[in-house]
Amino acid sequence: MKTKDQKKTNISLNLNSTFDIANRANGTGYVVDETTEDFLKKAYDKIFGFISNFPESGLDFNNPQTEEKFRAFVNTIPVLVWTSSEDKLFNYFNQSWLDFTGRTLDEEIGNGWAEGVHPDDLDFCIKTYTEHFDKRLPFEMEYRLRRRDGKYRCVIDRGLPRYSADGKFIGYIGSCADISDFKFAQKTLIENEERFRVIFENSHSGIAFGDKEGNLLATNKSFQDLIGYTQAELETLHFSNITHTDFLQTELKYFTEIQTGDRNKYRLKKKYIKKNKSTVWVDLAVSVIRDQAGESRYLIGVVNDINDQKIAEDKLNRELNINIAINELSSALIVQATSIKDITDLTLHYASFLTKSKEGYVSIIDKQNGNNVIKSITPNLKKYFYTVRKNRVLTSSPDSKGNYKGIWGRSLNELKSFFDNSPNSEKLNNINLSINNFLSVPAIVEKNLVGQIVLINSSQNYEASDIEIIERLIRLYSVALVQKEKEERLRISEQRYRSLAAATSQIVWTTNVCGEIVNDQPLWRKYTGQSREEIKLFGWLDAVHPEDRKKIIKVWMNATELISTFKTEFRVRGENKEYRLFNLSGVPVRNSDGSVREWVGTCSDITDKRRAEELIRNSEMQLRSLNQHLERAREEERIHISREIHDELGHLLTILKFDLIELQDDLKQPSDSPQHEIIPLVGLVDSLIDSVRKIATELRPGVLDHLGIIPALDWLSQQFQMRTKIKCEYDFNQCSIELNKEETTVVFRIFQEIFTNIARHSKATLVSIKIKKEDSKIIFVIKDNGIGFDPDEKHNTGSHGLIGISERALSINGEVDISSKLGTGTIITLTINDNTLEK
Numbered sequence: 001m002k003t004k005d006q007k008k009t010n011i012s013l014n015l016n017s018t019f020d021i022a023n024r025a026n027g028t029g030y031v032v033d034e035t036t037e038d039f040l041k042k043a044y045d046k047i048f049g050f051i052s053n054f055p056e057s058g059l060d061f062n063n064p065q066t067e068e069k070f071r072a073f074v075n076t077i078p079v080l081v082w083t084s085s086e087d088k089l090f091n092y093f094n095q096s097w098l099d100f101t102g103r104t105l106d107e108e109i110g111n112g113w114a115e116g117v118h119p120d121d122l123d124f125c126i127k128t129y130t131e132h133f134d135k136r137l138p139f140e141m142e143y144r145l146r147r148r149d150g151k152y153r154c155v156i157d158r159g160l161p162r163y164s165a166d167g168k169f170i171g172y173i174g175s176c177a178d179i180s181d182f183k184f185a186q187k188t189l190i191e192n193e194e195r196f197r198v199i200f201e202n203s204h205s206g207i208a209f210g211d212k213e214g215n216l217l218a219t220n221k222s223f224q225d226l227i228g229y230t231q232a233e234l235e236t237l238h239f240s241n242i243t244h245t246d247f248l249q250t251e252l253k254y255f256t257e258i259q260t261g262d263r264n265k266y267r268l269k270k271k272y273i274k275k276n277k278s279t280v281w282v283d284l285a286v287s288v289i290r291d292q293a294g295e296s297r298y299l300i301g302v303v304n305d306i307n308d309q310k311i312a313e314d315k316l317n318r319e320l321n322i323n324i325a326i327n328e329l330s331s332a333l334i335v336q337a338t339s340i341k342d343i344t345d346l347t348l349h350y351a352s353f354l355t356k357s358k359e360g361y362v363s364i365i366d367k368q369n370g371n372n373v374i375k376s377i378t379p380n381l382k383k384y385f386y387t388v389r390k391n392r393v394l395t396s397s398p399d400s401k402g403n404y405k406g407i408w409g410r411s412l413n414e415l416k417s418f419f420d421n422s423p424n425s426e427k428l429n430n431i432n433l434s435i436n437n438f439l440s441v442p443a444i445v446e447k448n449l450v451g452q453i454v455l456i457n458s459s460q461n462y463e464a465s466d467i468e469i470i471e472r473l474i475r476l477y478s479v480a481l482v483q484k485e486k487e488e489r490l491r492i493s494e495q496r497y498r499s500l501a502a503a504t505s506q507i508v509w510t511t512n513v514c515g516e517i518v519n520d521q522p523l524w525r526k527y528t529g530q531s532r533e534e535i536k537l538f539g540w541l542d543a544v545h546p547e548d549r550k551k552i553i554k555v556w557m558n559a560t561e562l563i564s565t566f567k568t569e570f571r572v573r574g575e576n577k578e579y580r581l582f583n584l585s586g587v588p589v590r591n592s593d594g595s596v597r598e599w600v601g602t603c604s605d606i607t608d609k610r611r612a613e614e615l616i617r618n619s620e621m622q623l624r625s626l627n628q629h630l631e632r633a634r635e636e637e638r639i640h641i642s643r644e645i646h647d648e649l650g651h652l653l654t655i656l657k658f659d660l661i662e663l664q665d666d667l668k669q670p671s672d673s674p675q676h677e678i679i680p681l682v683g684l685v686d687s688l689i690d691s692v693r694k695i696a697t698e699l700r701p702g703v704l705d706h707l708g709i710i711p712a713l714d715w716l717s718q719q720f721q722m723r724t725k726i727k728c729e730y731d732f733n734q735c736s737i738e739l740n741k742e743e744t745t746v747v748f749r750i751f752q753e754i755f756t757n758i759a760r761h762s763k764a765t766l767v768s769i770k771i772k773k774e775d776s777k778i779i780f781v782i783k784d785n786g787i788g789f790d791p792d793e794k795h796n797t798g799s800h801g802l803i804g805i806s807e808r809a810l811s812i813n814g815e816v817d818i819s820s821k822l823g824t825g826t827i828i829t830l831t832i833n834d835n836t837l838e839k
Helices: 021-026 037-052 064-074 095-101 112-116 119-135 180-202 221-227 245-259 307-335 340-355 379-387 409-414 464-503 522-528 539-543 546-562 607-666 675-699 702-706 709-724 741-762 791-796 800-811
Strands: 080-084 090-093 139-146 152-163 169-178 206-211 216-219 265-273 279-290 296-305 359-365 372-377 418-420 438-445 448-456 506-512 566-573 579-590 596-605 727-731 766-774 777-784 815-820 826-833
Touching: 080 095, 090 112, 095 139, 112 119, 119 139, 119 152, 152 180, 206 221, 221 265, 221 279, 221 296, 245 265, 245 279, 245 296, 279 307, 307 340, 307 464, 307 607, 340 359, 340 372, 340 448, 340 464, 359 379, 372 379, 409 438, 409 448, 418 464, 438 464, 448 464, 506 522, 522 539, 522 566, 539 546, 546 566, 546 579, 579 607, 607 675, 702 741, 709 727, 709 741, 709 766, 741 777, 741 800, 741 826, 791 815, 800 815, 800 826
Parallel strands: 727 766
Antiparallel strands: 080 090, 080 169, 139 152, 152 169, 206 216, 206 296, 265 279, 279 296, 359 372, 359 448, 418 438, 438 448, 506 596, 566 579, 579 596, 766 777, 777 826, 815 826
């Protein structure tokens, strides 16, 4: 507006407000700067005072020219102005009023203005106006006035009595200002502040305010509970005082960037140092509040306790590493271990890795004398045994009572695992090795001690979980050890029986053309104890078992008739009256004219050979049984690992996900809220859950146990096709196949091995799978269009996969046929008995 001296005066109403954050956080109220309500009132007072004092003192408002000048002036200002006469009726409204209400002056004068007042406020307005008018007193009131668009707006209306130059009362003058926006801003401000206070005081997240130097000004109870300090104690600390040294450098860098204006916020997963000197993992999000000049004024940090999450992540990673390592060891013991030394080396390697142990050994118990013989040992510990314990070297012997001495003999004597993290007498200072912390686990099979694992770590304490890990590992070690020992004993036994069979003397015999003994047979007589006279002619038959005599005569008669060589087996009574099995072979000796002159042949004692062969067959069956047992143990371990990952770790991750979602719901705030920082965590947990499910499925697909072999093979084929991009065609012929659990597992693992070989070696682009039933058999046919191979060379190329397929099939009385040529692909046929009728 313009004043009397024509100078333009700008009136700025700034409704922005800033908070006194420290007072707000401490609950002592909110301080609003002068740029809000106070400034508005002062500005309005100036406008109103200017209007009420116009024209200058001494002018007569009864003078029409003075009134005309006044009205001309008020029509130019952006404030709603009115006047009333001494009869209380309104006689003037300026142009700003008329523009606001959208009505004419004729409609507003008198009491017409009352039509624009909100019905609920009208009585209050009239009463206030009337009471003050009668007493000639100034008044101020708020009410709702209808704007030209039909909406009611909140206005503040002030009125003053007017007097003429001679002191005569001539009515009232008033002005209105629309304060709706201010009222709304004020209400919103109060609501936001109250909402913030509730969140600050009740949030599960820790919230802390700091000054621009990083000193802690105010914290909520969640923050105080998290790190164990009171508000008074925290007010004396800088954020660096409670930050773990591992993260201090990074956070100070971020803080410097905020001070220089290069950064407005940062987020950091870090450790806080609690009052009791322990540490806690937190997820910290820090934002800066700047003034209008862009200078940092306050820092606000939101802290979430992720200690359980980090523990769960560490546990998940540890379990995954353990399961992977044990699975690798299981495979290595089957495929790589060719001796007991291989078994102990592999076991020591994985035991040290899983427990982060620097030293240790793996031993076996000598069945002959009970000595604990160390087979695999780390270099430093080996040096200790050789230099310090020269009398014991790498073997410890039990005493007369069968007890082992030394700090590690306890587990052998008690057949129990244990660990010790306290100092003991075994200080290996001469080789710079301390064994303050160690664990000892015995290897036991069917209550029999077969070996031991000892691990040492001077820098890290052992826990009960380490014992659990090694006991899981040692089950595989024990099975492999027993299997290898049995293989060795069977090999020695087989060699012994083969040597015995080879060294057995043969009985050479001769007869005339009619098969009669005419010459002396000393070897026969020596064995049977018969006299020379007793064996003549057909007397030798008396030493043949009565049940075999007819067979011998029949074979003999057939040979003489056809004049052909012959072979048969029969039992012969020895001089000790014991019957033994002999192999009889005969050849006709001809004259020059082709006629038979005599018969010659040999009798070989094959009793021991047959027993050896039976033992070999039994050994093969035992080996196959042991292999099946180890495979079952491996499969059970897979099932155990799969269930642990799916049930335990999946359960922990799901709980973590729901906690994060609940936290996200609690923190739904405006855009500067940390809510958006939580969303990626939920996605991360979903990814972890998917990874856990994928690992569990690869170890032991659930479809294998719940839906049977056909759906399992269908799933496996689809996975193979997706992974290798090799197309798979199916022809299951809608056949119904029922297999027991062992058969289902074996068939599934055979298909896994076949698919692995195809992916690695075949260079195929198409694989067809056909399953059919013929008579009492189930036939699986897998064909690829790859490069093929020479089957005659497969046994010379280390093809463990093909051998493994055949061995697996034999374990369920199945057969595998492999047909392939170079350049024509490969066909593998698996045939097993259909046991549906039996089931």
